[in-house]
Amino acid sequence: MSTEIDVVVIGTGPAGMAAASAAAGAGASVAVLDEQSEPGGQIYRAVESVERRRPADLSFLGEAYAHGAKVAGAFRAVRTDYRPGATVWHIGARSKGGRRDVVLSRSGVAETLSARHVVIATGALERPVPIPGWTLPGVMTVGAVQSALKSSGIYPSGRLVLAGSGPLMLQLAAQLIAAHVAIAAIVDTTPPGGLARAFFHLPQALIGGETLLKGLKLRRTVLRSGVPIHAGASHLAAHGEGRLSSLSFTSAGVDYHLDADVVALHEGVIPNTQLSRLVNAEHRWDDVQRCFHPVTDQWGETSEPGIYVAGDGGGIAGALAAERSGRITGLAIARRLGLLADSARDLVAEEQRLRRFVDGAIRGFLDRYYPAPDWIGQVADDVVLCRCEEVTAGRLREAMAHGCSGPNQAKAFLRCGMGPCQGRMCANSVTEVMAAQSGSVPDEVGSFRIRPPAKPVTLAEVASLDVG
C-alpha cells in the first residue's frame, strides 16, 4: 500500500521550503522529505535551533543566514506532511494514472508515497577537490566546517587552514573571524586577474548591488583581520601519517609547507544530480561552472514529466534565487493540479522571476571572478578520485588505455563510483579526467548512471515495504 499525495518535495533548503509553501498554500497535499532533523538545508542549517537555543551565535553567522528563519517560518505556517530524518532512495517510473512512487526510509522503516508531482530540491554539494592527501582525516571542506559551526556550535581549535576559492570560503572566513576563531592561513587558489576576467559581468552584478556590497564587506573583514593570505596558490597537497599534519602549495613562485590540524578545502559548489540522474532526466554540462545540471523548463520541470528540480540542484544560482525557483515550481504545480488559475500563477511567477534575476544577477560575475578549477582533468596519476573504492586517476587512465570507454564502464573495470557514496564524490572528477584523456567533451563522456537504491539501505528496510 502506498499513500496517495499530490506533491512530494525532497529537501528543505530554500527551494524545497518555498516550493512546499507555495503548493500547500494553494491547497495541494504536500509531503516534504528531508535527511536532516530540521528544515534549512545546508545554507540555513539548524537555523531554528540556533535562533531558539544559541541566539548569540546569529551575531557572527550573519544576516544572510538569519534570513533562513523567515523562510522556515513561512514553511512551518502552511500545512504539509513534513518528515525530517527521511532518506529517499527510489523514485519510480510514471504510472498510467500519472503517478510515481517515491520510496523513503525513516528510522530504518521504508515506505512508499504515490505522488502526482515530485520536486527534487536537493541543492548542491561542494565540488570534490582531488588533491594528494585529501583522504586524510583532518582534511574536510569549507562547507563541513561551516555545517559543524551552524548545527553544533563547534569550531576547529588547532591550526586551521582554509584552502581554495569562492564566496563560501570568504563567508566562512568572515564568520570565524567574527566568532574570534583563529585561522592560521588562507590559501587562496583564485587565479590572479579576477576583476579583468569578470569585468564584462560587472554591470549585471550591479543590478543585484546589495549582494556585491555584502561580498565586498566580507572581503574587507577578511583582509583587515591580519590572517595571512597566500594568493594565487596552486599545487596543493595534504600530508600526514594516518592523519593530516601539513599542507604544501606554491604561491607567487614560492613553495610553502604549513603545519595544519584541519584543512578546509573549497572549489565552489555543484548541483547534486543524484536523484535527477536516478529518474533518467536529461543533463547538460555547464562549461563555466564545470558541472552537469538537469535540463529544465521555465517551471523547473525536467525532461521526465512530473519531475521538477528547484534551486541549486538545477544549476548554481545561490540561496535567494533558489527560494524564488522553489516558489515558481510550487505555483506551476498548483496550477497543474487545478488549484490556481493561469492568471494567478503568472502574476506571482513573473514577480518571482524578476526577483530571481536580481538575486542571481551577481552569478555571472562570481563564476568568472572565482573560476571553476581547470586542473582536475590533468590531476596527477597517484591522486585518489574515488574515495570509497580508492581508485586513482592513473588507474582510470590505464583502464581507458585498455578500452574502458566511459564512466559506466569504469564501474565494471575498477569499481569506481560503486562504493557507499555511489559516485557523489568522484562523478565530476571522473568526467573531467575521461574528457581530458580522450580529448572529448564532458557531454560526450557523460556521467554515472544512478540506480536504486539511491542511498544504501538494509535488506530489512526493503523487506519492511508494504507492497500488498
Place this chain on the structure above:
Amino acid sequence: MFQRLSDPMRKTVSFRFEGREIEAREGDSVAAALLAAGVDSLKDAPVSGAARGPYCMMGVCFECLVEIDGAGHQQACLAPVRAGMDVRRQPAARDVGAAVEGDGR
C-alpha cells in the same frame, strides 16, 4: 581538534565510542560530537585500510561511517546522538577467507 563555543542552553548527553565515554550536547550529530571530543578517524578504507574521517558533514561523502548499537554503515554526520548509544569505528572490508576459517569450516 574542534572545540565548542559557549553553549549554556543545551543539555549534555553521553554515549560511548570504542568504549570511551563521550560527552555531547543534545542535537549534536555523532560526527560533530566526536570531532568536539578530538576524534576524527571514524573508519578504515575498504581497500588500503587507511584511516578516514568526516569530509563533507552533510551526508554525501560516506567517510564518517560508523557502527551504532551493532548496526554498521551508519552515517555519523546524519545520526543524532542518543544517551547511552554504543558507537564503534567501522573496520575495513572483512576478509572473507578468515571469516570462513573462523567459523571452523
